[in-house]
Amino acid sequence: MKWLLTISIIVIVITTTLVYCTSANSKSTDTAEVLGEKLFFDTILSGNKTISCASCHKPEFAFADSISLSPGIHGRLGVRNTPSAMNVSDQPHFFWDGRAATLEEQALIPIANPDEMDLPIDSAIQRLKNDAVYNQLFQNIFKEGPSAKTLAIALSKFQRSLETPNAPFDDWRINDNEKAVTASVKRGFAIFNKKAKCVQCHFGTNFNNTEFRNIGLFDGKQFNDSGRSAITKLPEDIGKFKIGPLRNIALTAPYMHNGMFKTLREVIDYYDDPDKVVLHSINRDSLLAQPLHLTEQEKVDLENFLRSLTGKRSE
Amino acid sequence: MKTVLTLFIIAIFFSCSNKENNTSLEGKWAYNHSHDDKTYHDFIAYFKTDGTYDGIEDGKVTIAGGRYTQNNDTMYMNDASCNPHPKGSYKIIMWAKDSMRLDPIIDSCDNRREGTKRFLFKRMNK
Numbered sequence: 001m002k003w004l005l006t007i008s009i010i011v012i013v014i015t016t017t018l019v020y021c022t023s024a025n026s027k028s029t030d031t032a033e034v035l036g037e038k039l040f041f042d043t044i045l046s047g048n049k050t051i052s053c054a055s056c057h058k059p060e061f062a063f064a065d066s067i068s069l070s071p072g073i074h075g076r077l078g079v080r081n082t083p084s085a086m087n088v089s090d091q092p093h094f095f096w097d098g099r100a101a102t103l104e105e106q107a108l109i110p111i112a113n114p115d116e117m118d119l120p121i122d123s124a125i126q127r128l129k130n131d132a133v134y135n136q137l138f139q140n141i142f143k144e145g146p147s148a149k150t151l152a153i154a155l156s157k158f159q160r161s162l163e164t165p166n167a168p169f170d171d172w173r174i175n176d177n178e179k180a181v182t183a184s185v186k187r188g189f190a191i192f193n194k195k196a197k198c199v200q201c202h203f204g205t206n207f208n209n210t211e212f213r214n215i216g217l218f219d220g221k222q223f224n225d226s227g228r229s230a231i232t233k234l235p236e237d238i239g240k241f242k243i244g245p246l247r248n249i250a251l252t253a254p255y256m257h258n259g260m261f262k263t264l265r266e267v268i269d270y271y272d273d274p275d276k277v278v279l280h281s282i283n284r285d286s287l288l289a290q291p292l293h294l295t296e297q298e299k300v301d302l303e304n305f306l307r308s309l310t311g312k313r314s315e
Numbered sequence: 316m317k318t319v320l321t322l323f324i325i326a327i328f329f330s331c332s333n334k335e336n337n338t339s340l341e342g343k344w345a346y347n348h349s350h351d352d353k354t355y356h357d358f359i360a361y362f363k364t365d366g367t368y369d370g371i372e373d374g375k376v377t378i379a380g381g382r383y384t385q386n387n388d389t390m391y392m393n394d395a396s397c398n399p400h401p402k403g404s405y406k407i408i409m410w411a412k413d414s415m416r417l418d419p420i421i422d423s424c425d426n427r428r429e430g431t432k433r434f435l436f437k438r439m440n441k
Contacts, residue, residue, distance in 0.1 A: 174374075
């Protein structure tokens with residue numbers, strides 16, 4: 001009788017442990033963030049099921065793309081460079097022209113855009129409802145089936161997890177770790193703040209402020225994307241675009257709203273003397289009125305500083 | 316007698332308060348909030364010995380290489396993100412050696428003024 005009791009206790013302990021472990025595992029995977037990640041990489045959200053969010057927002061390039069214009073469904077090209085989907089938690093505007101004010105609003109727009117994923121949101125929701133796995137995941141997490149609201153929440157939760165603090169630059173400044181960056185990076189940081197005046201626009205947690213600026217890439221002819229003004233309808237916004245975040249900038253080439261610069265060096269050369277690239281720009285910001293006259297060493301230092309902003313995704 | 320005692324207490328209070336105001340700002344100061352029994356550092360101001368300061372949010376430097384000077388209970392500060400605004404000046408209100416508030420005296424940089432005055436900072440342990 002005693003051995004029967006012992007065996008019963010052992011069975012109960014093992015069963016309880018297994019149940020606990022299973023439930024703990026399912027708890028850790030049944031979150032909106034994990035669901036958002038699954039959706040982000042799933043082609044189910046495109047019209048012909050060939051592309052996903054990650055087709056253009058590639059993890060190896062800090063969730064941006066490595067080409068000027070990313071092909072959407074049927075190879076259709078958009079008109080603007082794919083921005084990084086990382087470090088977006090505290091952004092007040094989304095897209096180059098700032099047409100979305102929240103991450104949730106942003107998350108659904110590429111799905112419905114005919115040049116990107118080309119799937120009306122109603123159709124996307126119906127697909128997810130018809131998929132037993134997704135339907136169950138949404139039920140588990142949100143206590144309701146897929147909807148535009150829950151889809152947007154899941155995708156945005158995943159994007160909010162893509163933060164990269166603790167870049168070498170942060171390590172230097174926060175922890176006084178002088179070895180975290182080179183002397184060139186430190187010189188580059190000083191140039192960034194003074195001679196090159198980059199900090200006038202690129203400041204804040206992700207070095208992009210909250211403004212829209214015209215850096216001279218609009219001339220009404222060859223460069224004809226009017227940017228922010230298409231949203232606000234204000235003439236003074238012609239040629240203005242969202243200031244690009246600089247965290248992980250070394251991974252997100254090519255650069256600018258149209259992806260016209262292949263390297264960071266080309267970007268620095270442009271800012272050094274914009275007229276050498278776009279001669280008759282319209283409404284260019286007064287900060288860029290005069291050439292910077294950066295030396296070769298200063299350009300190298302500035303680029304090295306920008307590279308020091310490359311961080312790893314936080315756990 | 317009661318008046319003398321009251322004046323004496325007031326004199327002691329001000330003398331203590333002046334001593335606190337002389338406390339150096341050097342080091343890290345955190346504006347915190349608590350949630351679920353955890354303390355989160357929403358913003359950290361790091362005043363360095365070389366007269367520069369950084370602001371830190373969520374492990375990211377958000378203000379880098381600002382410059383500050385301290386004269387008793389007044390602090391003057393400027394950082395590149397507030398250019399071309401001149402230095403802002405703030406009264407340092409020390410609640411204790413490990414907690415303080417910065418009240419704007421004059422600062423034309425809206426972001427810095429609005430971002431500073433709402434914080435009650437706690438000194439962080441090294």
